[in-house]
Amino acid sequence: MTSPERDATQASTARAARPRPARQGIPEATVARLPVYLRALGSLAEDGVSTVSSEALAVAAGVNSAKLRKDLSYLGSYGTRGVGYDVDYLVYQVSRELGLTQDWAVVIVGLGHLGHALANYGGFSSRGFAVKALVDADPAIIGTTVAGITVSAPDRLPDLVRTLGISIAVITTPAPVAQDICDRLVAAGVGSILNFAPSVLAVPDHVEVRKVDMSIELQILAFHEQRKTGDALATIDAAVGALAVGGSA
Amino acid sequence: MTSPERDATQASTARAARPRPARQGIPEATVARLPVYLRALGSLAEDGVSTVSSEALAVAAGVNSAKLRKDLSYLGSYGTRGVGYDVDYLVYQVSRELGLTQDWAVVIVGLGHLGHALANYGGFSSRGFAVKALVDADPAIIGTTVAGITVSAPDRLPDLVRTLGISIAVITTPAPVAQDICDRLVAAGVGSILNFAPSVLAVPDHVEVRKVDMSIELQILAFHEQRKTGDALATIDAAVGALAVGGSA
């Protein structure tokens, strides 16, 4: 391990029953890194850098330079040997590959603390994402305005999705209702879901779900932290556990 | 019962010259799934289920049953053939492996919308994590009380970490200051960092960093959404791009 930074989130990618011809076939792992490259390129562009080598960009993105070159090679041969990559050109190519040359309408469902925070987060709109609708089940919240948008009731979802051309949804509801909301979103025609609720969502194969779960991330960190601080304690703990629980079983 | 030996030594993951059984090494992919199993087990326990088969638990966790059995086998042989797994016993074993039998003190740095939301999120304390300190650089926020905790200035970090026994930090600052805060946290003795800021953090090898980035997740979804809705459009777009930018060809 000892990888400096591990990607925290994982795609719960539904296994495609029918393997597409994969005409372009960009590996999933590469797709997950392209946004990182894009961000690094944006910083370089702001600093007035016009050309960058794979080594320099790799450092900025926190990856291996060979990996970066292979990733970019899936998009095409956009570099110049002996020179590097033109920053602006690469920004455009990566953006296009990720589908960021068009705007995406997003709905946020669930306006608790996290939903509010996301609705007010400005980082989305700058990257081609526009929060176009907010939905919550609480009658006390429905009709109020959050981040300049009036909150709608869940049964308005089909209408909202169709009218506003929404294809991406963010779920920030409590876990017990996440699956129900998910089903409604899918029925309404949403094709991609970003799920912040701590629950496993079941969706048809054609719908893409990605999960962000802070509790899980903390637990993974706790595992590594425990590894570092005293395995002796864990050994004692294991013995106690075997006596206390296994003994009675 | 022969206790599943937890030979504590070998914390180092240095490449062994000889292929060793590596009894200690739980694969990273498995560690990332254990919290999911734990949550599913918790739901089952609440429903009064006392025994569960790998197949049933796998469905609840959204994974393959063979994968689940292999994952659990890394912890030891805690199942009973022909019967399944004892829910309570397995909850305990997984919790212990993840280091959740002890409490972890957490500091949240950066009290914007997201920091506030996390500070008020109750899901942490129920899983062995306790937010013990809040830090922000804004003088207008320092000294106020959020979620029952007084907000401290960044220069109090070393003191807070030492006094409160903090080993895990959550960064929810703007990107430009994230690295600075990260450096301070590492210097103060924090061993694990959960980074919500959209920036790549550089840390020493002994510090674990995990990243959660909503913009990146949305961009990955956009990629797949673009794939689904018209490859023809993307092709045209590519041609236009080649003319506009690489136009001399």
Add this chain to the structure above:
DNA sequence: CTCACTTTGTGCTCGCGTTCACAAGCGCAT
């Protein structure tokens, strides 16, 4: 006791992703 049935634990294969190492290609100085 024996047999049929259930479920775990795991050897094995296969495919993906990472990394190394180097040939191919480009610019520049001479």
Add this chain to the structure above:
DNA sequence: ATGCGCTTGTGAACGCGAGCACAAAGTGAG
């Protein structure tokens, strides 16, 4: 023009993780 130095793009090796398929091990009925 030519050679040198730099950087890209990629073939190939390697390691990890996913999933199949089955032997091992337990339960319960007769």
